[in-house]
Amino acid sequence: xxxxxxxxxxGSKTIGNRLLxxxxxxxxxxIDRHNTLTSGHRACQGCxxxxxxxxxxxxxxxxxxxxxxxxxxxxxxxxxxxxxxxSAWRLPWIHSLFGNAxxxxxxxxxxxxxxxxxxxSNVVPRVIAQGGDGGTTDIGFGPLSGMFERNDDxxxxxxxxxxxxxxxxxxSSATPPAARTATTQLVGAEPGAEWGKGKDVPLIAMAHGxxxxxxxxxxxxxxxxxxxxxAMSYHGSRYIQILVPCPLGxxxxxxxxxxxxxxxxxxxxxxxxxxxxxxxxSVRKIRQKxxxxxxxxxxxxxxxxxxxxxxPKILARLQAMCDQNIKQYGLMSDDVPETVPxxxxxxxxxxxx
Amino acid sequence: MLxxxxxxxxxxxxxxxxEMLSLAAFLEGHFAQAFPSxxxxxxxxxxxxxxxxxxxxxxxxxxxxxxxxxxxxDRTLLSALDVFAGLTEDGYAIINSADDPxxxxxxxxxxxxxxxxxxxxxxxxAMQKIGRPLPGAPMLAALAAATNxxxxxxxxxxxxxxxxGKVGDANAETAALAYNYIKDKIKEA
Amino acid sequence: xxxxxxxxxxxxxxxALCRPGAVCAYPISPQTHIVENVGKxxxxxxxxxxxxxxxxxxxxxxxxxxxxxxGGVRTYTATASxxxxxxxxxxxxxxxxxxxxxxxxxxxxxxxxxxIWNDHSDSLSQRDSGWLQLFCESNQDAVDTHIMAFxxxxxxxxxxxxxxDGFVLTHAFERLDIPEQELVDKFLPEYQPKEFLNPDExxxxxxxxxxEAFTEVRFLQQRKIASxxxxxxxxxxxxxxxTGRNSGGLLDCYxxxxxxxKLIIMGxxxxxxxxxxxxxxxxxxxxxxxxxxxxRPFPYEAMRAxxxxxKKVVILERAFSFGARGILYxxxxxxxxxxxxxxxxxxxxxxxxxxxxxxxKGLVDYALNDKFEDELTWFDIDTDTLNSYLKDKGISFPQxxxxxxxxxxxxxxxxx
Numbered sequence: 001x002x003x004x005x006x007x008x009x010x011g012s013k014t015i016g017n018r019l020l021x022x023x024x025x026x027x028x029x030x031i032d033r034h035n036t037l038t039s040g041h042r043a044c045q046g047c048x049x050x051x052x053x054x055x056x057x058x059x060x061x062x063x064x065x066x067x068x069x070x071x072x073x074x075x076x077x078x079x080x081x082x083x084x085x086x087s088a089w090r091l092p093w094i095h096s097l098f099g100n101a102x103x104x105x106x107x108x109x110x111x112x113x114x115x116x117x118x119x120x121s122n123v124v125p126r127v128i129a130q131g132g133d134g135g136t137t138d139i140g141f142g143p144l145s146g147m148f149e150r151n152d153d154x155x156x157x158x159x160x161x162x163x164x165x166x167x168x169x170x171x172s173s174a175t176p177p178a179a180r181t182a183t184t185q186l187v188g189a190e191p192g193a194e195w196g197k198g199k200d201v202p203l204i205a206m207a208h209g210x211x212x213x214x215x216x217x218x219x220x221x222x223x224x225x226x227x228x229x230x231a232m233s234y235h236g237s238r239y240i241q242i243l244v245p246c247p248l249g250x251x252x253x254x255x256x257x258x259x260x261x262x263x264x265x266x267x268x269x270x271x272x273x274x275x276x277x278x279x280x281x282s283v284r285k286i287r288q289k290x291x292x293x294x295x296x297x298x299x300x301x302x303x304x305x306x307x308x309x310x311x312p313k314i315l316a317r318l319q320a321m322c323d324q325n326i327k328q329y330g331l332m333s334d335d336v337p338e339t340v341p342x343x344x345x346x347x348x349x350x351x352x353x
Numbered sequence: 354m355l356x357x358x359x360x361x362x363x364x365x366x367x368x369x370x371x372e373m374l375s376l377a378a379f380l381e382g383h384f385a386q387a388f389p390s391x392x393x394x395x396x397x398x399x400x401x402x403x404x405x406x407x408x409x410x411x412x413x414x415x416x417x418x419x420x421x422x423x424x425x426x427d428r429t430l431l432s433a434l435d436v437f438a439g440l441t442e443d444g445y446a447i448i449n450s451a452d453d454p455x456x457x458x459x460x461x462x463x464x465x466x467x468x469x470x471x472x473x474x475x476x477x478x479a480m481q482k483i484g485r486p487l488p489g490a491p492m493l494a495a496l497a498a499a500t501n502x503x504x505x506x507x508x509x510x511x512x513x514x515x516x517x518g519k520v521g522d523a524n525a526e527t528a529a530l531a532y533n534y535i536k537d538k539i540k541e542a
Numbered sequence: 543x544x545x546x547x548x549x550x551x552x553x554x555x556x557x558a559l560c561r562p563g564a565v566c567a568y569p570i571s572p573q574t575h576i577v578e579n580v581g582k583x584x585x586x587x588x589x590x591x592x593x594x595x596x597x598x599x600x601x602x603x604x605x606x607x608x609x610x611x612x613g614g615v616r617t618y619t620a621t622a623s624x625x626x627x628x629x630x631x632x633x634x635x636x637x638x639x640x641x642x643x644x645x646x647x648x649x650x651x652x653x654x655x656x657x658i659w660n661d662h663s664d665s666l667s668q669r670d671s672g673w674l675q676l677f678c679e680s681n682q683d684a685v686d687t688h689i690m691a692f693x694x695x696x697x698x699x700x701x702x703x704x705x706x707d708g709f710v711l712t713h714a715f716e717r718l719d720i721p722e723q724e725l726v727d728k729f730l731p732e733y734q735p736k737e738f739l740n741p742d743e744x745x746x747x748x749x750x751x752x753x754e755a756f757t758e759v760r761f762l763q764q765r766k767i768a769s770x771x772x773x774x775x776x777x778x779x780x781x782x783x784x785t786g787r788n789s790g791g792l793l794d795c796y797x798x799x800x801x802x803x804k805l806i807i808m809g810x811x812x813x814x815x816x817x818x819x820x821x822x823x824x825x826x827x828x829x830x831x832x833x834x835x836x837x838r839p840f841p842y843e844a845m846r847a848x849x850x851x852x853k854k855v856v857i858l859e860r861a862f863s864f865g866a867r868g869i870l871y872x873x874x875x876x877x878x879x880x881x882x883x884x885x886x887x888x889x890x891x892x893x894x895x896x897x898x899x900x901x902x903k904g905l906v907d908y909a910l911n912d913k914f915e916d917e918l919t920w921f922d923i924d925t926d927t928l929n930s931y932l933k934d935k936g937i938s939f940p941q942x943x944x945x946x947x948x949x950x951x952x953x954x955x956x957x958x
Contacts, residue, residue, distance in 0.1 A: 069739045071609060072748075079750055087746035092739035094612050095748035096635050100605035103597065107564060107609020107617075108739060110593040114563035114615045117591050118732075125741050143605060146598030372548070372715045379546035379717055387715035410717075412680070412813035414710050415898045 026221040027059055034061040034090065041088035042080040046254025048244030048261065049077050049159040051218045053130065056157055056242065059228040061091060064126050069108050073131025073140055074098035076166040077159060092125075099139035102147040105129030105154035113153075126232060130157040133174035134164040136241075137201045144201075148208035151236040151349060155228075158201065158239070161246040169249040173199045176269075177321070178314055180301040181249070191304050195317070205239040206278045209346030214274035217243040219262035223284055227274060236349060243270050251300025263295040268322035271329040273337070278346035280339075286331045292319045354407040355502055356417045360436045361426030361488075364396040370426070370489035371402035373515065377493065377507035378406040386411045399430055406502060424496055425449060426475070426488045428457065437461055447495045449475040449488050468542055471499050473531050482527040483520070490524040491531030498535035505532040545718050549681035549711045552718040553620075553646060554579030556685040558589040559726040560644075560692045563615025563733070566595045566603040570625040571658050572708035573648035577620050600625035604632035604645070611641035612747060614738030616692060619643070622708055623650035623664045630668065637672030638763070639748055642695035644688065645673075648708040649809065651893040658708075659894020662808065663861040665705040666837070666869050672763055674702040674770055675838040676790065679812035681706075681716050686789030687835075689721065690777050693730050697777070698770040705837070707810040709894070721785060729784055767839050774836055792841035794833040795848050797823065801830030803854040803909040806845075806874060808834045811858060811897040818902035829906045834870070845877035854884050854909045858902075860891040867918045886914040890921040898922075 027033055036057035043050040060068050070093045072078045078095045081088040096104045109127040116124040129147075131140060136158040147154055163181045164170040171181040171193055178192040186192055205213045211234040216224040224242060231238040245261050247254040264270040265284065269292060272284035293315060296302040305315050330337035357374065361367035368389040375387035383406050390401035403417045422445040425436050437446060437458075446461055448454065451474035454462050462470045473495040475488035493508045508528045513521035545552075553576045557565070565584065567577035584594040593610075597603050603619045611617040621629060626647055636643050647665045651657040665675060676691060678684035684706040691702040706712060737745060751759055771792065778790035788794065796812075797819050798804060807815055812833040819829045832848045834841075849855055855878075859868040868887035875885060888905050891897040901922050908914050 067741050069613065069741070071612075078748075082746055082749035084749040084751040084755060087749060089746050090744065092741055092744040093746045094609075094639075094739055095750075096605060096608050096612075096639070097631055100601065100608070100632060103602040103605030104609035104612070106595060106597075106602075107566075107606035107611070108613040109609075110564045110595060110606070111610040111613025111615040111617075111738075114591055114593055114610075115613065118563070118615075125739075142599055143597075143602045146602055149598070150595070375715045376546045379544075384717055385546060385715075388710070388713055413817045413899065414707075414714070414810040415814045416896050418898070 027062065027225050028055055028221050034058045034066070036061055036090050037081060038088050038090050040086075042083060043076070044248050044254065046245075046247040046257040047076075047080075048161060048218050048246060048257045049132065050080070051257065052159050052224070052242040052244040053077055053157075055218065055221050055224050056228050056240070057091065057128065059225040060126070060128055060155070060232055063229050063232045066091070067123055067125040068092070069112065069125050069127050070094070071096065071101050071104040071108060071127070071129050073101035073129075073135030074166075075132040075135050077130070077132065079166060098135050100143050101129040101131045101135060101140055102154065102156055103143040105156065106147050106150070106152040109153045127154045128157060129154050130159065132165070133158060133160045133162060134172045136160075137173045137199055141201075145204075145208070148205055148210050148237045148239070151210060151345075153235050153237070155231050155238040155240065158241040159244045160241050161244050161249060163246070163249050165246045165249045173197070174201070178302065178305065178318060180251075180303070186304045192301070202239065202241050202275075203340065206275050206340065207343050208237070209278045209343035209349060210237040210239065211235075211349060212238040212274070212276055214240045215243070215270070215272050216240060217261040217265050217270060217272060218245070219258045219265060220272070220284070223272065230274070249301070251303070252298050256298055260295070260298060263290055263298075266290045267292045267295045268326040268331050269295055269318075271325045271331060273329055277350040278340070278342040280329070280337050283329050283331060283337055285333050286326070289332070292322045354405055354411070355422065355500070356420045357404045357406075357422040357424060357496070358417050358420040358436075359402045359404070359424040359426065359492075360430050361400055362396075362430070363398045363400050365400075365426050366487050366489040367400045367426055368402045369515075370424070370493055371404045373489060373508065373511040374404040374493050374496070375406075376511035376514065377497075377503050378404075380507045380510055381503055383407065383503070384409060384411050390416070399434065420444060422447070422496060422500065424492050426492055431457065440465075444469065445496070445499050446470045447492060447499060448472045449492060451477065468539060469499070471495060471535055471538065473534055475527075475531055478527045478530045478534075482530070483523040487524075490528040494528035494532040495535045498532045498539070505529060508532075543720050543722070545720055546715060547718055548575060549684065549706070549714050549716065549718075550575030551579050552681050552685045552720065553688055553706070553712075554583065555720050556688040557618050557644075558583045559721060559723055560616065560618075560689055560730055561589075561732070562592055562618045564593050564595065564607065564610035564617045566597055566606045566610075566617075566619040568597050568600050568603040568621070568625065570600065570622050572650060572660070572712045573620045573622040573625070573646060575712060576646055576648070580618070600629040601632060604629040604636060604643075607643050607645070608632060608636050608639065608641060611636070611643050612639065612739050614735040614740065616696075616733040617641075617643045618645070620646035620648065622648040623652055623658075626664045626668060627652060630671075633668055633671045633673065636701045640699045640766075641701055642692070642699060643701040644691045644695055645701065645703050646688070647703050647705045648712045649705050650708040657893040660708040660710050660810075661860040661892045661894070662705070663892075665703060666861045668703070669838055669869070672700065672767065673838065674698070674700055674767065674774075674836070676702060676704050676774070677808040677835055677837055678704065678706040678711065679794075679810060679833050679835075681711050681714060682718055682787065683789045684711060685718055685720065686781060686785070686787055689726055689730060690774075690781050690790045693777050694770060694773050696733065697773050698766060699736065700767060700770065705809070710810045719785075719787070725784055729781065771836070771839050771841055790835060792836045792844045793848055794835060796831040796833065797828070798830030798832065798848065798850075798852075800828060801852055802828050803856060803906055804830040804832050804849060804852045805902065805905060806832045806834055806855060806857045806870065808837065808870075809860065811860070811891060811902075814897055814899055815858075815902045818899040819906070821899070822903060822906060827906060827910070840873050842873075842877045845874060846881075849874075849878055849881070849883060852883065855886070856905045856909050857885065857887045858891070858897070858905065859887050859889050860897075862889055862892070871917070885917070887918045888921040889918065895922060
């Protein structure tokens with residue numbers, strides 16, 4: 001059966017709307033986009049990470065006049081993009097290890113500055129380090145925190161799909177509660193990932209007082225592109241975490257990647273915001289609030305929460321989590337986000353601009 | 354080859370003293386080597402450092418087991434461990450104390466040649482000039498006075514090189530006090 | 543210029559003379575003084591166009607180095623012991639990526655039990671990592687080897703580990719001849735990376751290689767490191783022509799002509815051994831020293847030539863392969879395949895136990911008087927301690943050849 005083709009003619013929901021002024025369209029709608037991660041790579045159908053990486057890096061290339069160096073942690077993105085002797089990357093790119101992308105980024109940034117100095121060039125290439133949530137929030141967390149603390153001039157992008165997808169969907173510290181992974185199976189008293197675990201790396205990044213932290217999803221390329229551009233306007237450490245649905249790991253249809261990502265945002269499940277020098281400065285408001293069930297029911301990793309055998313208590317708990325996010329980050333139109341204490345380094349850095 | 358072992362406690366500048374000793378010898382054109390006992394000693398713990406002086410390249414890197422001279426920067430070590438172990442029969446012993454050697458190490462005075470066991474109130478001198486209990490410079494000056502292997506001038510210069518300015522000068526003055534003190538003692542004897 | 547300085551400061555000065563663009567530092571004894579001194583040179587401005595980066599672990603120290611080297615600048619870092627193990631994953635990665643990083647390993651034992659003193663178990667644990675491993679017998683040798691290491695690394699396209707004995711060399715104040723900047727500039731021109739991450743010519747580094755090509759990649763890597771044997775020799779000769787100093791090289795022979803026994807030694811014990819064999823010579827005993835400088839690549843041919851027709855060889859090994867035996871032994875045996883040389887291995891100098899002149903003399907005595915009962919002997923071992931520990935099991939060891947045991951014991955007392 002063919003999917004129904006939908007035509008939106010108004011508003012900004014459609015990134016490539018021909019009726020919009022070209023300046024309001026997303027970069028991805030442009031024939032001139034860089035295609036940094038070009039076609040022919042080996043990602044799964046509907047891979048959110050491939051989308052996110054291309055969106056992010058195309059913009060980074062544009063705003064820096066193609067002066068970008070990328071280092072990539074081990075993971076899906078690295079594996080599907082560079083099976084020797086092929087490479088899908090149309091920019092200078094290095095993969096070193098699983099846990100060291102942030103540190104390699106620090107080294108690249110230092111080298112770029114030193115080379116520019118030595119050659120008398122005023123063009124200093126900018127550095128982006130990137131990895132999945134496992135490479136970022138778990139195994140690469142020490143080097144990431146070190147990079148933040150030193151305020152090294154690197155933008156770190158975490159493509160967050162909430163588990164170790166490359167190794168076959170195992171739990172990471174970014175796996176949401178109740179989600180099924182290969183190491184948090186839907187068995188026992190508390191099926192799926194345990195509650196009360198995991199870490200919120202954007203908030204931790206803010207606690208380092210770095211110039212810029214943002215979250216985004218692949219459902220809103222314009223917002224993502226804006227955040228990349230904003231991040232590249234800063235020097236020092238920057239962190240952007242992009243929700244990138246994984247059809248394989250989440251058990252959703254490969255043509256629903258963007259839908260799932262949008263629902264994560266519209267339910268309050270995944271708060272989308274930006275923070276400068278440790279303070280939240282803007283929040284992406286929910287347009288049409290959705291119950292969390294709508295987000296969960298199209299993913300088989302939450303199969304235990306819908307249907308006849310579903311436990312309504314778990315569903316309620318997840319809804320409460322979304323409601324708490326909405327309240328805390330002020331995700332509804334009139335809400336004001338609760339304040340988060342600001343790290344003392346942030347004041348120093350902000351005053352040093 | 355002259356082999357010297359220095360004993361003291363962490364914080365008294367024992368390792369620095371060995372380094373300055375090697376620098377003094379170097380400044381006179383000798384080959385010299387200094388190294389600590391490679392421990393993880395904390396302040397107050399017994400510390401050992403070594404120095405060698407020779408007129409040819411020093412190749413060995415073994416610890417000094419048979420020193421020709423032992424420098425004891427802290428006399429409280431005398432009752433704690435055998436600081437004179439392996440000291441050669443014609444060796445020298447310099448101890449930081451105002452007391453007569455016959456009183457504090459009578460057996461050693463018996464064993465070594467006359468005038469080879471000497472005491473010098475190095476800490477008192479250091480307090481006078483530096484204002485801190487750092488007996489390194491006066492102890493080295495005393496060793497220089499006793500053995501004539503290197504000059505007072507070189508000891509002073511080594512400290513002044515390492516600590517340019519007031520601290521180096523104060524060490525140099527302290528060294529002179531100790532040097533003259535020992536020279537006078539030798540004359541008396 | 544002649545200077546009386548700590549070995550670590552000498553290395554820092556040598557590294558600075560090589561004009562690195564990035565130096566990463568993480569503290570671990572006994573390496574720390576080196577990077578402290580480099581950091582000072584950068585901060586005071588005497589080492590220009592160089593970034594000194596204090597990182598949060600050894601893993602990051604080498605990872606930042608990987609980034610800097612891939613970014614096209616000359617890169618240096620230093621570590622030791624646990625630190626080397628903590629960065630092990632990046633050690634293999636750096637050589638696989640063909641990055642000419644130079645790293646000092648201030649050799650130190652590995653725990654447990656934790657031990658901060660010198661032996662070779664850290665550096666030898668990385669023998670299969672694809673790095674060149676050059677051992678230094680003195681601080682002058684180490685200063686010179688560091689300068690040569692950059693040249694060798696950049697020509698071969700592989701990282702070089704300069705292994706110098708922790709504390710024994712790093713913390714020793716000695717007379718060092720630090721070359722002039724002009725001389726180093728002449729010897730080591732400004733770094734021109736063959737390949738680096740450059741927006742003008744984008745490349746992808748570190749791709750995934752599957753079974754279809756992995757073996758071939760490894761084969762080429764081996765060719766590359768094997769080719770460095772010639773480079774090491776040539777660069778050492780070139781350095782010798784400039785300075786007159788016989789530093790570096792694959793191996794070095796001392797008193798080897800007509801020697802009745804030859805000792806194979808790596809590191810600072812070589813100097814001690816030279817003094818010992820000179821003393822033996824006065825007694826009419828003829829023992830030679832083969833100072834093994836290049837451990838990786840292993841100079842099989844040079845080793846065979848150095849051993850020559852000597853019938854007795856003793857290897858002094860300062861590390862051990864548990865469940866197997868000495869680590870150098872199989873390499874030496876491979877060198878002399880077909881010869882009827884008697885080779886024995888002596889394990890000594892572990893975890894900072896001093897290798898004394900008497901140790902060397904004891905080894906010569908054991909070899910010449912056929913006292914070795916086995917291929918492997920644990921030398922300078924405290925048999926009293928062992929026997930008291932094992933007495934319930936009815937095992938006893940013969941008294942080992944510790945001629946200076948009494949003195950050593952008293953020295954230990956002095957340390958405590």
